Amino acid sequence: MARTGQHARRTHETNVAVTIGLDGTGAADIDTGIGMLDHMLRQLSTHGLFDLDVRATGDLEVDSHHTAEDVAICLGRALDAALGDKAGITRMGWAIVPMDEALALVSVDLSGRGAAEVDVPLTGYTLGALQTEMIAHFLDTFAVQGQFTLHARLLAGANDHHKAEAVFKALARALAQAVQPDPRRGQSAPSSKGSLE
Numbered sequence: 001m002a003r004t005g006q007h008a009r010r011t012h013e014t015n016v017a018v019t020i021g022l023d024g025t026g027a028a029d030i031d032t033g034i035g036m037l038d039h040m041l042r043q044l045s046t047h048g049l050f051d052l053d054v055r056a057t058g059d060l061e062v063d064s065h066h067t068a069e070d071v072a073i074c075l076g077r078a079l080d081a082a083l084g085d086k087a088g089i090t091r092m093g094w095a096i097v098p099m100d101e102a103l104a105l106v107s108v109d110l111s112g113r114g115a116a117e118v119d120v121p122l123t124g125y126t127l128g129a130l131q132t133e134m135i136a137h138f139l140d141t142f143a144v145q146g147q148f149t150l151h152a153r154l155l156a157g158a159n160d161h162h163k164a165e166a167v168f169k170a171l172a173r174a175l176a177q178a179v180q181p182d183p184r185r186g187q188s189a190p191s192s193k194g195s196l197e
Contacts, residue, residue: 003179004051005082007074013066014058018074022082022179024051032056032071034064036130036161037138040168041071048172060129068134069141076114076145083179086110087187093177099166102157106150106170110178114144119153120167122160135164139171148178 006019028045030038032054045052054075058067083089094107104120118139122132143150152171157163 003082003084005078005080007077007081009070009074011066011070013062014056014070016056016058016067016070016074017054018071018078019051019053020075020078020082021051022079024049027051028053030054032067033058033060034067034129036128036164037064037068037071037134040135040138040164041075043165043168044172044175046172047169048176050172050176064130064134065137068130068138072138072141073145076142076147079142079146079148079175083110086112088181090178090180090182093174093179095170095173095177096155097166097170097173099157099162099169100159102159102162102166103155104152104157104163104166104170105155106152106167106174108143108151108171108174108178109149110147111149112147113149114147116140116143116150116152118150120163121154122163124160127160127164132160132164135167139167 003022008017026046026049028042030041032038056067056071092109096105118136152167154163
């Protein structure tokens, strides 16, 4: 049975709907109104082989903050919904990914506890229409709302675009590993407590 999750959020600032399929082919249909955010989400879909549908409109005349934040909220909640009780999954995953001169390390634990440690220094103010500070904020919000632990660290890099892309590609690979069923585990929870809820 395919594992899919969806979440929608409408406020005075944004209107967002996200659907994610964990057992997909990397099909992506994404439109947030923020080109760089769309590009990063496509990395997540392509390199994690997640089917991802994201529709967002927001108050971009203000800045990118509300739209990017609410996309992260919806993406996290959709991921959590797709995982269900997490029975039989691998649970943890990690990846070290290069993007030209940039090198990123990302590790995740689908623990049921949302937390993030993000060390991704970016030097410019924006990447296209996306404020660079929103990269770390997006990752933190995604992890908290997705109920997983995330560590993301930039090991090398000079170009902000390359640095951000390396991080999202590494996140994709780490999540792809973590959500995979472990055939030796069957339908038991990957926890000594017996549950990840």
